[in-house]
Every structure is written in C-alpha cells, then in structure tokens.
Amino acid sequence: MELAGAFAELARFVLRDEFRSIRPEDARVILLEAGPRILPPFHPELSAKAVTQLGELGVAVRAGARVTSINERGVELGDERIETATVVWAAGVAASPIARSLDAQGRVLVNEDLSLPGHPEAFAIGDLVHFEQDGKPVPGVSQVAMQGGSLVAHTIKRTLAAKPRGKFRYFDKGIMATIGRSRAVAQPFGFRLSGFLAWEAWLVVHIWYLIGFRNRAIVIFEWFWAYWTYKRGARLITLGAPGTGASASPVRSAASRPPREPVKDDQAAE
Numbered sequence: 001m002e003l004a005g006a007f008a009e010l011a012r013f014v015l016r017d018e019f020r021s022i023r024p025e026d027a028r029v030i031l032l033e034a035g036p037r038i039l040p041p042f043h044p045e046l047s048a049k050a051v052t053q054l055g056e057l058g059v060a061v062r063a064g065a066r067v068t069s070i071n072e073r074g075v076e077l078g079d080e081r082i083e084t085a086t087v088v089w090a091a092g093v094a095a096s097p098i099a100r101s102l103d104a105q106g107r108v109l110v111n112e113d114l115s116l117p118g119h120p121e122a123f124a125i126g127d128l129v130h131f132e133q134d135g136k137p138v139p140g141v142s143q144v145a146m147q148g149g150s151l152v153a154h155t156i157k158r159t160l161a162a163k164p165r166g167k168f169r170y171f172d173k174g175i176m177a178t179i180g181r182s183r184a185v186a187q188p189f190g191f192r193l194s195g196f197l198a199w200e201a202w203l204v205v206h207i208w209y210l211i212g213f214r215n216r217a218i219v220i221f222e223w224f225w226a227y228w229t230y231k232r233g234a235r236l237i238t239l240g241a242p243g244t245g246a247s248a249s250p251v252r253s254a255a256s257r258p259p260r261e262p263v264k265d266d267q268a269a270e
C-alpha cells in the first residue's frame with residue numbers, strides 16, 4: 001500500500017518533467033489485495049480512508065482480487081489479465097533462512113522469556129519468532145522486535161545476577177502507514193487518525209526512534225528537502241548491455257554496469 005502511493009507520487013510529481021516521449025503521470029498504478037480490504041490490522045474506517053487517499057493520488061485499489069499468475073506480460077486474476085511490464089509482489093514477508101537451521105518450519109517457537117526450548121542460554125526475537133499472546137501470534141513489526149531485544153538484554157543481566165527471568169509481553173503502541181505527502185493513516189493507542197495529522201504523527205514517531213541526534217538531524221533535513229523540492233536523493237537508472245535484451249532487468253545489473261547515457265547530477269544513480 002505504501003509502495004503504491006510512492007509509485008504514484010514519483011510518477012506524478014518527481015519524474016513528470018524528465019522524459020521526452022512518455023508522460024510519467026499517465027502511469028497506472030493498481031493495488032491488488034486478495035483479502036476483503038487493504039490494511040487489515042487497521043480499523044475498517046481507516047482502511048476506507050486509505051483507499052480514498054490512494055484514489056486522490058490516482059491509485060486504483062481492488063480488494064478481493066487474488067492473483068493467480070504473474071509472467072513477463074502481466075498479472076492474471078483467474079480469467080482476467082492485467083497487461084503490465086512492472087509487477088511488484090509485496091504479499092508476505094518470510095522469516096530468515098536461519099530458522100531452518102533450528103529445525104523450524106517457518107518461525108521459531110520460543111519460551112515465555114524468548115529463550116529457545118531446551119536452550120535457556122539462547123534467545124530468538126523479532127520476525128524470526130512465533131510467539132502467541134492472548135491466543136494470537138504477535139505481528140512481525142519492529143515494535144515487537146525492539147521490545148523483545150530489550151527483554152532479552154534485561155534477562156541476560158538478571159541471569160548473570162542469579163535473579164529470576166521476566167516474561168515477554170508485547171505492548172502494542174499502535175500502527176501507522178504512510179500513503180504519500182501529507183497522507184497517512186494511524187491508530188495510536190486505539191485512536192484513529194488519517195490525512196495530514198496521521199502523516200505528521202508518522203514523521204514524529206519515525207524521527208523519535210532513530211538513534212542519535214546526528215541521524216535525526218540528517219533525516220529531518222533530507223525529508224524537509226524532499227518535501228519542498230519534490231526531489232528524491234536516490235534514483236536507480238539501469239540499462240542492460242547491448243544485445244542481451246536485458247534492458248528490463250533492474251537491480252541485478254545496477255552494480256556491474258554503468259548507465260549508457262550520462263545522467264544529470266541531481267539524478268545521480270545511487
């Protein structure tokens with residue numbers, strides 16, 4: 001959802017004057033969601049507001065749209081085909097392969113103190129872990145990983161001091177998602193925010209949790225710059241080697257081949 005909003009903004013604002021023969025703002029961005037609505041962890045009212053805000057950016061949201069096949073010509077939804085050269089698959093985040101070395105099928109099951117069963121000296125936290133609280137697995141978000149890290153650090157200190165260990169209990173401070181400039185939805189501590197207020201809350205929270213004043217100052221400056229100038233620092237421009245027909249292979253070729261045509265300084269490929 002966040003990426004769909006970012007694509008639409010890039011096409012409509014950032015890249016709009018940079019091509020001679022195409023109009024980037026004519027790019028169609030379609031967000032397909034197999035479930036009944038986007039952003040299922042949010043209140044349905046915020047899901048609906050997100051759809052409205054995406055619509056303002058020109059993103060078409062289709063819920064209940066299960067992708068059955070993807071190939072180089074596009075996406076299929078059963079009998080329907082959407083022709084496109086660009087497909088971004090964002091459904092599902094897999095746990096790190098290191099879980100397999102622990103004989104875990106997917107995520108690692110842990111004890112209440114986040115230690116591995118039979119190994120009180122070893123811990124697993126964050127996305128790697130399957131931990132149930134009140135009958136539901138805790139979500140794979142950074143709050144869970146950070147709180148798990150904090151508990152394990154305390155547990156190690158307490159174990160060294162021969163004190164009893166604590167139990168992990170996830171405290172959900174809320175969720176938020178940004179849709180683009182001045183657009184977001186947020187659900188902090190059960191409140192429901194959308195639009196500019198939610199977007200400001202998103203900015204404050206993400207700055208707050210950065211480590212160190214220097215990082216915060218740099219990010220504030222970069223965001224301020226991007227907001228007022230519509231310029232993004234990072235742009236990746238890649239072209240395949242002549243004759244390979246690989247012009248559409250993006251990241252793989254970026255490190256090994258320089259762009260064939262010079263780019264403007266402010267477009268420097270990162």
Ligand SMILES: Cc1cc2nc3c(=O)[nH]c(=O)nc-3n(C[C@H](O)[C@H](O)[C@H](O)COP(=O)(O)OP(=O)(O)OC[C@H]3O[C@@H](n4cnc5c(N)ncnc54)[C@H](O)[C@@H]3O)c2cc1C
Nearest residue numbers: 093096097098125126127128139140141142143145176177
């Ligand atoms: C696109 C995207 C957007 C997201 N947006 C949000 C959001 O808005 N809010 C939110 O709360 N969460 C978000 N998340 C989820 C959040 O990023 C994760 O929940 C969080 O990063 C989990 O932290 P972690 O430390 O468990 O794992 P990670 O952050 O994945 O860190 C694990 C690290 O271990 C390294 N590693 C793996 N295997 C090995 C090995 N064998 N040896 C050494 N190192 C290894 C990996 O390279 C990685 O750096 C998002 C995730 C994605 C993918």
